[in-house]
Amino acid sequence: MEYIIIVLSAILVNNIVLAQFLGLCPFFGVSNKISTAAGMGGAVMFVMTIAAIVTYMISHFILIPFDLIYLRTITYILVISSLVQMVEIILKKVSPPLYQALGIFLPLMTTNCAILGVAILVIQQEHTLMSGVVFAIAHAIGFTLALVILAGIREQLELVNVPKGMRGNPIILVAAGLLALAFMGFAGIV
């Protein structure tokens, strides 16, 4: 039951992009087409889950016992960037098709604030390892959902005659705002 609440709240109520404003760069950057949006979502889910597990371990077995909490930001970002590099190397060897599919999105992952944000939130909200993993996966699903919906909207926007001043980024931001408004409708369910 506890896990169901975490999942629903992460995907619909506190959607990582539309309610918490994390990971906006890829949200606007790679939402041109539905297929690339889904690929990015998959890559984020992969890295976010592993990063949450690893940073949880480091926090509970190294930083807290040795009273080094103030090093949190530096260690996490180093761990995440080396993790991204490692995942890239392993995937290249083990599963070339998956590597090809995620290819361009993997290196961008280091500066995706959603990954670092979720890793910090898992510690701040005092999750256990298991609920932390569920939390990370649910947030990644929420990220993918928002990204794919926005990509769908943008594909439709191509066909519309937008007023001159609003062309390009402004109209996409307004569309994202209306999407966030729609997601606020879920606020009561958890």
Add this chain to the structure above:
Amino acid sequence: MDQAKNFTKGFIRENPVFILMLGLCPALGTTTSAFNGMGMGLATMFVVIMSNIVVSLIKNFIPNKVRIPCYIVIIASFVTIVDLVMAGYMPALHEQLGLFIPLIVVNCFVLGRAEAFASKNTLISSIIDGSGMGLGFTLALTLLGAAREIFGSYALFGFQFIPADGMLVFILAPGAFIALGYLIALANKLNK
């Protein structure tokens, strides 16, 4: 390079938020009021200037292949300083900005200045570039925060000018996207 131009380019012409669309997460997440936006902008400005200084000083010693991790560690150290100082001296603002203070590390705008400018230019022009771009970022966040505060709670910097509840939607998440959308449209217009 003309230093005055170097300083002012971040205000409108290459404004990190309005034109380059970088650092959007803190720009939307922290600007529920003009004061919060300004606090976040100033914190980021400090990090940009300091990391620009250090990066431009040691640019010749960093091997090219590992330069990005080096920049990230430099930035992360200054972010930790900001985090601890703010928690000590401005606990209320620190509470408001919350998660977004440690997330300055992954603000692509800060890393972007280190990679695109400080790693190629002299100390003085890096400082000027950092201050100009930092001020532009602060300006953008303050403007966005002010717009959201004016419509959302009929107030500016906490001073209420219409004694009524504002349009709550501007304080909530959707208003952030919409307000930024219109501000970008305005900046595009001014840029022409």
